[in-house]
Every structure is written in structure tokens, then in C-alpha cells.
Amino acid sequence: MPTPAPRSSMRERFREQVREDVKATALDQLAEGGPQAISINAIAKHLGVSGGGLYRYFASRDDLLTALVIDAYEDLHDAMAQKLGSEAADRTPEEHFRTLARSYRSWALAEPHRYELLFKPPVPGYDAHAESLATAARSLMVILLGVLAEFGREDAAEPAPYQEDDVLAARTVGSSEFRLAVAVWSCVHGIVSLELGGGLSAMTVEVDSLFEYEIELLIERIERDHRD
Amino acid sequence: MPTPAPRSSMRERFREQVREDVKATALDQLAEGGPQAISINAIAKHLGVSGGGLYRYFASRDDLLTALVIDAYEDLHDAMAQKLGSEAADRTPEEHFRTLARSYRSWALAEPHRYELLFKPPVPGYDAHAESLATAARSLMVILLGVLAEFGREDAAEPAPYQEDDVLAARTVGSSEFRLAVAVWSCVHGIVSLELGGGLSAMTVEVDSLFEYEIELLIERIERDHRD
DNA sequence: TCACCGCGTGAGAGCTTCTCACTTTACGGA
DNA sequence: TCCGTAAAGTGAGAAGCTCTCACGCGGTGA
Numbered sequence: 001m002p003t004p005a006p007r008s009s010m011r012e013r014f015r016e017q018v019r020e021d022v023k024a025t026a027l028d029q030l031a032e033g034g035p036q037a038i039s040i041n042a043i044a045k046h047l048g049v050s051g052g053g054l055y056r057y058f059a060s061r062d063d064l065l066t067a068l069v070i071d072a073y074e075d076l077h078d079a080m081a082q083k084l085g086s087e088a089a090d091r092t093p094e095e096h097f098r099t100l101a102r103s104y105r106s107w108a109l110a111e112p113h114r115y116e117l118l119f120k121p122p123v124p125g126y127d128a129h130a131e132s133l134a135t136a137a138r139s140l141m142v143i144l145l146g147v148l149a150e151f152g153r154e155d156a157a158e159p160a161p162y163q164e165d166d167v168l169a170a171r172t173v174g175s176s177e178f179r180l181a182v183a184v185w186s187c188v189h190g191i192v193s194l195e196l197g198g199g200l201s202a203m204t205v206e207v208d209s210l211f212e213y214e215i216e217l218l219i220e221r222i223e224r225d226h227r228d
Numbered sequence: 229m230p231t232p233a234p235r236s237s238m239r240e241r242f243r244e245q246v247r248e249d250v251k252a253t254a255l256d257q258l259a260e261g262g263p264q265a266i267s268i269n270a271i272a273k274h275l276g277v278s279g280g281g282l283y284r285y286f287a288s289r290d291d292l293l294t295a296l297v298i299d300a301y302e303d304l305h306d307a308m309a310q311k312l313g314s315e316a317a318d319r320t321p322e323e324h325f326r327t328l329a330r331s332y333r334s335w336a337l338a339e340p341h342r343y344e345l346l347f348k349p350p351v352p353g354y355d356a357h358a359e360s361l362a363t364a365a366r367s368l369m370v371i372l373l374g375v376l377a378e379f380g381r382e383d384a385a386e387p388a389p390y391q392e393d394d395v396l397a398a399r400t401v402g403s404s405e406f407r408l409a410v411a412v413w414s415c416v417h418g419i420v421s422l423e424l425g426g427g428l429s430a431m432t433v434e435v436d437s438l439f440e441y442e443i444e445l446l447i448e449r450i451e452r453d454h455r456d
Numbered sequence: 457t458c459a460c461c462g463c464g465t466g467a468g469a470g471c472t473t474c475t476c477a478c479t480t481t482a483c484g485g486a
Numbered sequence: 487t488c489c490g491t492a493a494a495g496t497g498a499g500a501a502g503c504t505c506t507c508a509c510g511c512g513g514t515g516a
Contacts, residue, residue: 011483011493041472052474053495061473119425120348182422182433183442190418194410197347205410214411221445239462239514269503280505281464289504 019057021047023071026064030113035120038065065117066133072114073136079107080143093150094219100147101188101215108192115196119189144181151226180225184218247285249275251299254292258341263348266293293345294361300342301364307335308371321378322447328375329416329443336420343424347417372409379454408453412446 025046029037040061044051058064083103084096091099108115191214195207253274257265268289272279286292311331312324319327336343419442423435 015493039472040474049494050496051472052476052497055474056494116348119421120344179433179438179441183419183438186418186422186442187415188418189422190414190416191411193347193421194414194417205407210407210411214414217449243462267503268505277463278465279503280466280507283505284463 015057018047019067022054022057022064023067026068027114030068030117031111034113035065035117040064068114069117070132070136072111072118073133073140075114076104076107076118077136077139077143079103080140084143084147093147096147096150097219097222098215100144101211101218104188105192105211108196112196115192119193141178141181141185144185145177148177148181148184148222151222176225180222184222187214187218243285246275247295250282250285250292251295254296255342258296258345259339262341263293263345268292296342297345298360298364300339300346301361301368303342304332304335304346305364305367305371307331308368312371312375321375324375324378325447325450326443328372329439329446332416333420333439336424340424343420347421369406369409369413372413373405376405376409376412376450379450404453408450412450415442415446 022043025043026038029039029042038061040054040058041051044054047054058067080100080103083099087096087099191207191211250271253271254266257267257270266289268282268286269279272282275282286295308328308331311327315324315327419435419439
């Protein structure tokens with residue numbers, strides 16, 4: 001059997017390539033015109049195929065949007081994990097948390113439409129992709145849970161605080177650590193969301209310093225929470 | 229001149245009535261299908277007029293959506309003001325704040341699509357209605373600023389904590405009170421937004437108790453902020 | 457009474473998503 | 487090497503959308 005797998009994966013690989021091209025074009029449209037500007041027709045024209053052809057690759061427009069959301073979750077996840085990983089290992093938990101929060105906001109500000117997409121489900125009703133979406137969302141929590149767990153330990157030089165551990169996530173769901181993580185996330189998301197939504201642009205307030213101040217308050221709160 | 233005003237306002241009143249009917253129908257569509265489901269065509273059919281006729285009342289679909297957003301701001305504002313007003317005047321500032329936060333969340337949970345609409349500007353670019361939108365958003369802040377101001381005073385029985393005072397709002401923009409109000413708002417909005425967006429539905433966490441806990445933490449923070 | 461202006465109509469341009477019968481192309485087993 | 491099968495792509499078209507516009511009808515104000 002001389003490499004039967006590569007043969008059969010040729011089509012698969014091409015198919016995946018086309019899907020990536022479609023998503024890349026959709027991201028361009030998203031960046032310059034928001035979710036409304038994403039058009040299957042326009043993507044097809046841009047890629048040089050006829051309109052109906054793309055439906056071999058995405059069952060519907062919502063299907064494409066869902067794929068974009070999952071990609072965005074992974075991208076945000078990777079951005080935060082990379083920032084955390086590039087830090088010196090001897091940093092304090094506080095520094096790790098600051099890095100995490102700042103990279104979260106930076107990503108959102110750099111790609112506002114993608115961030116909006118994360119919290120604007122394309123279809124109001126629960127569709128078939130709800131499960132994969134939830135999984136992607138949970139992967140963000142794992143990072144946060146890892147950093148929050150550092151605060152509990154006395155020695156700060158613990159290895160790999162940003163590792164992905166689904167078992168850890170599953171175990172801590174519903175626990176007090178999880179509660180704290182959700183609460184912290186909601187505060188960070190709150191500022192970022194208001195900032196992006198224009199709710200803050202109307203008010204003349206320095207979001208940069210507000211965010212930094214919020215980070216310090218959250219750290220205080222985390223430390224207090226760990227002293228119970 | 230025997231009442232020229234009522235005469236000339238006959239058309240005006242009718243016009244306003246039609247606009248209200250259109251918005252009411254749009255709200256029905258919004259409630260059951262989200263912003264995407266709002267269709268000028270379908271509204272016209274439901275009201276028994278032809279499609280193009282509605283453009284005498286709303287210049288565009290975005291125009292209609294903007295009107296809905298402004299209405300939603302006012303509605304949320306009124307809901308909070310009414311809840312505050314119905315309370316006994318001898319309540320403490322803490323109780324007032326709890327009432328405010330709970331009524332905010334209640335309104336959002338009761339009308340999730342309208343709440344989403346508040347922070348999803350229909351048009352990405354800043355349109356002509358940006359100013360009226362900002363005004364409506366600021367009216368929310370005035371209520372919050374009023375309640376936060378109670379914490380500063382020693383005697384809790386101050387009159388009319390929820391009065392609207394644009395001068396007050398304009399004066400405090402950029403001040404430290406304003407900063408605190410924005411920070412508090414962003415935390416409350418953060419939880420509500422995650423809850424509505426489904427980000428929390430994936431995680432099994434009791435949002436009710438989480439929200440109540442968050443309120444207490446915010447009160448603590450407000451009181452600490454006033455002791456500087 | 458009469459001119460006017462706002463209202464509603466219906467056609468239609470141009471866009472969209474999505475379906476479907478059809479052709480073409482390429483893979484993989486005999 | 488050859489050929490059946492399955493996938494890729496086409497183009498027409500249905501149904502929907504927003505929005506425009508020329509056209510008449512009728513209430514309003516002088």
C-alpha cells in the first residue's frame with residue numbers, strides 16, 4: 001500500500017484550502033463593513049467562481065459565520081496564550097493577569113468586528129453548532145482559570161500556567177474558581193464591549209487608564225477571594 | 229384664529245400614529261427573530277400598505293432601527309426611574325443601587341433583543357443620528373450618577389435621587405464620579421451581556437447569585453471610592 | 457373654490473441567499 | 487490502462503429584501 005492516505009487527502013486538502021480562502025475573503029469584508037457586509041455572492045465573485053458553487057463548501061451563510069466565530073475564538077485564545085508564553089516564567093501572578101487582560105483588550109480593539117461576532121450569535125435559536133461554539137468559548141476560560149490558579153500557590157514559579165487542560169476545565173465548572181473566573185471575565189468584557197459599542201465614545205473618558213485601574217481592582221479582588 | 233394648531237397637527241398626529249404602528253410591528257418581529265427579522269416589506273404587508281409607502285415615514289431601514297434604539301434607551305431609562313421612584317424615600321443608598329442594578333438586568337432579560345440593539349449600532353459608520361443616540365445613552369448615566377451621589381452624602385433622605393438633570397450630567401462628564409459610574413456600568417453590563425450572548429449559558433453557573441454577589445462587591449467599591 | 461402637498465400605489469432596478477438540473481473534471485479500483 | 491463514480495462548478499431561477507420613482511388621489515389651508 002504505497003501511501004494511500006495522501007491520495008485520498010488530496011481532495012480533502014484542496015477542499016480545506018478553498019474553505020480557508022472563503023473565510024479569508026469573508027474576514028476582509030467583515031473588517032471593512034461589519035457582519036452585514038459578508039456576502040456569499042461577493043466572495044464567490046472575488047474567488048472567481050459562480051455564486052452557487054460556494055454552497056459545496058458552506059451549507060449556508062450562517063454556517064460560514066459560525067466558522068468565523070470559532071476561528072475568532074481560537075485566534076483570541078492563541079493570542080493570549082502566546083503573550084503569556086512569551087513572558088518570563090519568573091513573573092508574578094499579578095503580572096500574568098495584567099498581560100492576560102491587556103492582550104484580551106488589544107485583540108478586541110485590533111479586530112472589533114470579530115470580537116463583536118463572538119457575542120452576537122448569528123442565529124438566535126440554538127443551532128447545530130452550539131456545542132462546538134461552547135467548546136471554543138470554554139477554551140478561553142481555561143487560560144483564565146490557569147492564571148487565577150497561580151494566585152493560590154505560594155511559589156510563583158509554577159510551570160505552564162497557560163496549558164490547555166479540558167479535564168481541569170470540566171472539573172472546575174461550577175466551582176468557586178469558576179465563579180470567580182466568570183465574574184472577572186464579565187468585568188473585562190464589560191469595559192471592552194462598551195468601548196467597542198460606542199457607549200463610551202459618547203462619554204469623554206480615558207478608557208486606557210480606566211482599564212488599567214479596573215485591572216488593579218480585579219487583582220485586589222482575586223487576592224481577597226483566595227484568602228478565604 | 230380658532231385653534232390653528234390642532235388643525236395643522238392633525239396630519240402630524242396621524243403621521244406620528246403611523247410611525248408608532250410601524251415601530252410596534254417592528255418590535256414584534258425583533259422579539260421573535262432578532263434584528264435580522266425586521267423587514268420593511270413585511271411590516272408594510274402587516275399594516276396593509278404597499279412596500280414603498282413606509283418610506284414616507286422612515287427614510288431607510290437603518291432609520292427605523294435607530295428609532296427603535298432611541299425608544300429602547302428611553303424605555304430602559306423609564307423602567308429604572310420608575311422602580312427607583314416607587315421605593316420608599318428612606319431607603320439607603322445601597323438599597324437604591326441594588327434596585328437600580330436589578331431593574332437594569334430585569335429589563336435586559338425581559339427584552340434581550342432590544343438590549344442587544346442598544347450596543348449593536350445598526351450602521352458601523354457614524355451616522356447622522358449619532359448625536360441623538362449619545363444623548364439617549366447619557367440619560368442612563370444621569371440616573372446612575374444620581375444614585376452614586378447619594379453615597380457621598382451623610383443624610384440618606386435626599387430628595388429625588390433619580391431626577392434628570394442634563395446640566396449635572398454635562399458638569400460631571402470627565403470627572404471622577406463619571407469615571408466611577410462608567411466603571412460600575414461596565415461591570416453590570418458585562419454580566420448581562422455575557423448572560424444574553426450565551427457566553428454564560430455554556431457554563432453551568434448560577435447567574436442570579438453571581439449577579440447579587442457582584443452588586444455587593446460594587447457597593448463596597450463605591451463606598452471605598454467615596455472615602456478618598 | 458382651487459392650488460398644493462402629503463400619502464399611497466405599483467412597477468422595477470439591483471441586490472441578496474439558496475436550490476437545482478446539468479456538465480465537466482479528477483480520483484481510484486479493476 | 488480504462489472506466490465508473492463522486493465531487494466540483496455552472497448558470498438559470500425562485501423568492502426575498504431595500505429602496506426609487508412616476509403617477510394619481512384626496513384632504514388642507516388660503
